Amino acid sequence: WSCTKENTDDATSANTTSVEQELKKEATEYIPGTAVVKFDDNMISLIEGDVSNGKVVTKSMALNQALDELGITSMERMFPNAGEFEPRTRAAGLHKWYIIKYQQDITLTKADDTFSSMPGVEYVEGQHKIKLDALPFNDPQVLLQWQYQNTGSGEGWKAGADINVVPVWNSYTTGNPDVIVSVVDGGIDQTHEDLVGNLVTTAGVNYNFVTGYEGTKIYAHEHGTHVAGTIAAVNNNGIGVCGVAGGNYAKGKQGVKLMSCQIFMADPNDPSKDLGGNSERAIKWGADHGAVISQNSWGYDYEKEADAKAGTTPQYFKDAVDYFNKYAGIDANGNQTGPMDGGLVIFAAGNDAWTYTHPADYDGVITVGSIDPSGTRAYYSNYGSWCDIAAPGGGKSGTVLSTLPGNKYGYMQG
Numbered sequence: 001w002s003c004t005k006e007n008t009d010d011a012t013s014a015n016t017t018s019v020e021q022e023l024k025k026e027a028t029e030y031i032p033g034t035a036v037v038k039f040d041d042n043m044i045s046l047i048e049g050d051v052s053n054g055k056v057v058t059k060s061m062a063l064n065q066a067l068d069e070l071g072i073t074s075m076e077r078m079f080p081n082a083g084e085f086e087p088r089t090r091a092a093g094l095h096k097w098y099i100i101k102y103q104q105d106i107t108l109t110k111a112d113d114t115f116s117s118m119p120g121v122e123y124v125e126g127q128h129k130i131k132l133d134a135l136p137f138n139d140p141q142v143l144l145q146w147q148y149q150n151t152g153s154g155e156g157w158k159a160g161a162d163i164n165v166v167p168v169w170n171s172y173t174t175g176n177p178d179v180i181v182s183v184v185d186g187g188i189d190q191t192h193e194d195l196v197g198n199l200v201t202t203a204g205v206n207y208n209f210v211t212g213y214e215g216t217k218i219y220a221h222e223h224g225t226h227v228a229g230t231i232a233a234v235n236n237n238g239i240g241v242c243g244v245a246g247g248n249y250a251k252g253k254q255g256v257k258l259m260s261c262q263i264f265m266a267d268p269n270d271p272s273k274d275l276g277g278n279s280e281r282a283i284k285w286g287a288d289h290g291a292v293i294s295q296n297s298w299g300y301d302y303e304k305e306a307d308a309k310a311g312t313t314p315q316y317f318k319d320a321v322d323y324f325n326k327y328a329g330i331d332a333n334g335n336q337t338g339p340m341d342g343g344l345v346i347f348a349a350g351n352d353a354w355t356y357t358h359p360a361d362y363d364g365v366i367t368v369g370s371i372d373p374s375g376t377r378a379y380y381s382n383y384g385s386w387c388d389i390a391a392p393g394g395g396k397s398g399t400v401l402s403t404l405p406g407n408k409y410g411y412m413q414g
Contacts, residue, residue, distance in 0.1 A: 028303040029311065030126030033104035035111050036078060036316050038096050043120030051075050051098070062118045070111055071103035078316060079281060084332040085288045092323050094284065097316050099127065125314045128358075129301040130263070130276050145241060145401050146373050147230075147392035154373055156397035161375030163391060165244060174235055175245030175255030178339045181231055181293045182286030184279060186221025187262040188228040189405040194240035195225070198232040198247065198255045205289045206260040209277030219265045220405035226412050227297055229403030232256050241401055241409060259291050263298070280320040283345065287328040292340045294324050296365075297348040297414065305354040313359040321345050321364040350382035351414050361386040370414065373398040378413065 039047070047058040056072055057064055066072060078097035082089045089095055102111060108126045115124040149166050152159030180200060187208065190199060200206060206218050235242045237249035247255030261282040267273040279298065286294050302308040328343025330336055347360040349369040360367045360382070367388045370381035372395025377383060379395055394400045394413030404410045 029129060029301060029307060030108055031129055033102050033106070034127045035100045035102065035108070035115060036125050036127050036314065037098050037100055037115050037121055038093075038123035038315070039098065040096070040120050040122050044096055046120075047075075048095075051077070052081075060120065062120070066114050066118065069114055070106055072100060073103075074101045075099070078278070079284055079320070082284075082288055088327060088332065089284075089323075092319065092326075094319055094323060096122070097319070123315050125316075128314065130279050130298045131301040146398055147400055148242065148244075150373055150392075154398055157373040158375040161371060161373055161392070163244070169235075169248075173245075174248045174253055175232060175243070176339065177247075177254040177257050179245070179256040179293065180259055180286075180291040180338070181256050181295055182259040182261045182282070182289075182291035183224060183228050183231070184261045184263055184282045184286070184294060184296045185227050185298065186224030186264040186274075187218040188258055188260040189220035189225045189403070190218055190260070191407075192220075192225065192229075192403055192405070193407050194233045194237070194403050194409075195228055195258065197234045197237070197249065198243070198258055200257045200259045200290075202290075206262075207282070207285055208262040208265070209279075209282045209285075210262060210265045210275050212277075218260045218262055221262070221264055221266070222404055222410075223264065223297070223412070224260065224262065225405050226400075226402045226410070227295065228258050228260075229409075230400065231295065232258050233403050241403065256293075259286060259289065261286055280317055283320045283324050287324040287343060290329075290338065292329045292338045292343045294328075294343060294345045296346060299348070299350045299360055300358045302352075305352065305356060308352075308354055308356040308358065311356075311358050313362045317359045318362055318364060321362060325364055348414070349387050351380040352382055353380050354382050355384045357382045357384075357386075370394070372396065380414070 046060040050058040056067055056075055075098050078099050079094040112124055115121050147162055150157055150159060150162040204216055207216050208218055229241060229243060231243050232246045232255045233241045233243035234249050235246035243255060245256040247253045263277040263279050263282050264274045267275050283294050324343045324345050326342055329338030329340045345365040347365040347367050349360055349367050350357040369383050369387045369390040370378035370393025371390045372378045374397055378393050399411035399413045401411050
């Protein structure tokens, strides 16, 4: 009897260790205790009314059983009711996606098994953690924005390893305010001297997806502000830096408009850490509020390349991107209001030097790898057949100069 009991204890201990290891591994890629579930029409008819009223007990017996098994604490639509845009939100099936919170000591595998076996569930996956695709790097020797016009003057630089934008500025355009770019990133500094002329100022359009739908205050973030300056710092205004499409201030021409969709912000309790918001929700928001380009320099968080290789780009992300591609520039009545009928979603390839990444590998986005001033792949840039184009991002021989919060300027690579 004692041997049997000892073996049972060993088995229990081994099982506990296995569960702990699984939870630890999942926590590196996914938000603990969170599942993203897509329901079919029948299940939606059973739960939608109750969930919209803040309830977790619904008319679905199967879901109520899962409530006990998993310790479900909350359920909410991934893409909330969009008001005048709700009809097309539902037509795209985005109202069927739900974020479900459950006890954090339950593995994603168990939650997946529970939901997958439930009638009315079409899809289930964990909610991926996201990370910034940026490597902050200050280089006081870099004095020029070589990404626009690389003359080969720096050590290791190659003349022409740039985006060749000067002929475009001279002969075609410096940007157009009809084009709104939603920057799904850290918050853009709303008071920066070199950005204010090209910011979307419509009340409630810039949105903080970290603090949620309780407020719209944007908190200035280094990465988001740096990206914004690269896109549309005001050109020819006698101060600071230039943006790719920053207009021509001296000639009274505005550049593209920048919409801040904040998905990163510093933790007030630990400013060295970033808090994350709902990136898919932010992508859709841009389409519903006038943006025709969605700029994303973030990716899912994997511990090593083998994990990224084994991973997948979730369907809820694809649905959000497909929605932006189809509906950006179109109002709730189906009328084209922007310069484009449909949109473009741009994604950074990532900074891990890997051949696998998510979600930038999705065919619905334009994926951009990084080159350094020598014209070769930056040492950190992800790469592969899924990567569509390359652009200057900096490297060991030079970094990219742009705007930073507080009317400052600085260098980053990524």
